[in-house]
Amino acid sequence: MALIEGFRVQNFRSLRDITLGKLSGSAEAKVLTPLTVVIGKNGAGKSTLFDAFGFLADSLTSGVEAACDREQRGGFERLRSSGIQEPIRFEIYYREALNQRPITYELTIDLDESGRPFVLSEVLLQRRHRAPYGRPFPFLRLSRGTGQVWAGEDALEIEGEESNERMPVGLTDMRQLGIATLGTLRDHPRISRFRDFLKGWYLSYFDPHAARGLPVAGPQAHLNLHGDNLGNVVQFMQREYKDRFDSILRRIADRIPGVTTIDTKVTDDKRVLLRFSDAGFQDPFFAQQMSDGTLKVFTYLLLLEDPDPPPFICIEEPENGLYHKLLDTLAREFRAHATGRRNAPQLFVTTHQPYFVDALAPEEVWILEKGLDGFSTIRRVSDLQVVENLVAEGLPLGGLWYSDYLDSR
Numbered sequence: 001m002a003l004i005e006g007f008r009v010q011n012f013r014s015l016r017d018i019t020l021g022k023l024s025g026s027a028e029a030k031v032l033t034p035l036t037v038v039i040g041k042n043g044a045g046k047s048t049l050f051d052a053f054g055f056l057a058d059s060l061t062s063g064v065e066a067a068c069d070r071e072q073r074g075g076f077e078r079l080r081s082s083g084i085q086e087p088i089r090f091e092i093y094y095r096e097a098l099n100q101r102p103i104t105y106e107l108t109i110d111l112d113e114s115g116r117p118f119v120l121s122e123v124l125l126q127r128r129h130r131a132p133y134g135r136p137f138p139f140l141r142l143s144r145g146t147g148q149v150w151a152g153e154d155a156l157e158i159e160g161e162e163s164n165e166r167m168p169v170g171l172t173d174m175r176q177l178g179i180a181t182l183g184t185l186r187d188h189p190r191i192s193r194f195r196d197f198l199k200g201w202y203l204s205y206f207d208p209h210a211a212r213g214l215p216v217a218g219p220q221a222h223l224n225l226h227g228d229n230l231g232n233v234v235q236f237m238q239r240e241y242k243d244r245f246d247s248i249l250r251r252i253a254d255r256i257p258g259v260t261t262i263d264t265k266v267t268d269d270k271r272v273l274l275r276f277s278d279a280g281f282q283d284p285f286f287a288q289q290m291s292d293g294t295l296k297v298f299t300y301l302l303l304l305e306d307p308d309p310p311p312f313i314c315i316e317e318p319e320n321g322l323y324h325k326l327l328d329t330l331a332r333e334f335r336a337h338a339t340g341r342r343n344a345p346q347l348f349v350t351t352h353q354p355y356f357v358d359a360l361a362p363e364e365v366w367i368l369e370k371g372l373d374g375f376s377t378i379r380r381v382s383d384l385q386v387v388e389n390l391v392a393e394g395l396p397l398g399g400l401w402y403s404d405y406l407d408s409r
Contacts, residue, residue: 001346002094002095002096002097002312003031003032003034003095004092004093005031005093005094006019006020006023006032006091008020008023008089009089009090009091010090011081011086011087012055012081014048014370014375015045015049015081015375015376016081016084018049018377018378020036021036022093023091023093024093024102024104024135030380033363034335034338034344035334035346035349035364036349037349037351037360037366038348038349038365038367038368038378039351039357039406040369041352044368044370045370049368052090053201053348055073056090056092056107056201060177060179061199063175064176065117066175068117076109076117087108087110088109089108091107102126103136103194104123105179105194106124107119108121119145119174119175120143121142122140122141122142122178123140124139124179124194126156129153129154137157138156139157140178140188144174145172145174146171147168147178148167149167149178150165150167151165151167152187153190169182179194179198200311200312201310201313202310202314203225203313203314204313204315204316205226206226207226207228208227208292210227211295214272214273215228215232215271215272217231217266217271218232219232219236219239220233220235221236221308223303227299230298230299231273234263234264235272237302241307244305245305247305248302251301251333252301255329258278259276259277259278259294261276261284262274262275263275273287274286274287292320296320296321297322301333308343309337309344311346312345313348314347314349315348315350317351317353319352319353319355324353324355325355327355327358328355328356328359331356334349335364353398354402355398356398357396357397357401358396358397361397362380362382362384363380363382365380365381365382366378366379367401369407384406387405387406
């Protein structure tokens with residue numbers, strides 16, 4: 001499964017210019033781990049970083065103007081860093097698989113003459129076929145909706161070389177991403193795979209209150225962003241993947257004392273009820289009666305056990321509503337599923353809970369801090385030698401964070 005090795009965002013609210021992991025040309029930098037966790041104080045910019053991924057996903061599905069104007073964003077001018085007149089920029093450095101050449105995607109968004117957000121430029125780059133090193137060359141280059149694209153698996157824009165695979169591109173709507181259109185064409189398999197990768201991102205906005213709703217009965221293969229189809233996904237797993245679902249139930253029983261079985265009941269008006277049986281009670285409890293923490297743990301495990309999981313999963317503050325001793329378990333579950341193996345998702349998590357961080361390794365954790373200028377900076381915890389030494393001596397990482405060993409000095 002595809003893996004993001006590096007990510008850069010510029011001029012996006014408090015994120016004036018931050019980079020996580022490795023980008024093209026940064027030979028000394030280390031790639032992002034399959035489980036990446038960002039920590040920091042309230043107001044450091046964790047939610048903004050989470051939303052940067054959401055903004056990219058929304059730009060693909062709805063266009064950049066609609067993505068800017070979503071209720072929680074308030075338009076381009078509120079998204080662009082305060083006092084900055086430069087465009088908003090994103091860079092993604094990723095591999096389709098561990099043995100594949102990395103691909104760089106660069107996106108620049110600005111205001112047009114009428115004050116509307118539009119795609120100023122869009123570029124996809126890759127190294128030559130069979131080239132283990134060297135600079136990448138474009139196979140998509142767009143500026144203000146016009147440019148060139150190179151078809152097939154290996155064609156690139158290389159100075160002094162002519163290519164029969166080069167085609168001119170002219171988009172009719174500069175508010176839509178070029179990959180949204182070109183990714184539907186069979187002549188451009190690399191663009192198509194990147195489009196599908198980006199389209200498959202899952203950003204969890206799980207709401208326990210939504211999960212307690214009564215959806216119309218009917219099996220559904222995947223959990224939606226808010227979790228209000230939780231009962232439908234349980235129906236699907238029971239029907240199509242009974243052994244896998246039973247495995248989830250066994251793990252939940254190990255982690256939440258008393259829960260013995262989970263199933264669904266369809267009401268006379270064709271609504272689906274999610275039922276939890278407790279060893280101490282004769283009658284089951286329905287989701288409407290369960291705690292937020294129980295529903296959260298169950299939902300995250302169900303998400304991770306998806307037979308066809310999203311390639312990239314973002315979860316913001318999973319600790320909310322959970323008993324602190326469950327956090328170590330949850331962190332270990334996240335790592336167990338995000339191992340970089342075939343068909344395993346990559347997980348990106350934000351948190352401010354030391355108990356969750358205790359279960360992590362320094363290379364998995366990044367600390368986001370707000371500077372005096374109001375802009376955020378980010379560092380990988382493994383780059384702090386004193387922290388590496390203390391963890392090697394057996395001190396828990398979350399405890400070091402609580403004791404301010406991870407703060408700037």
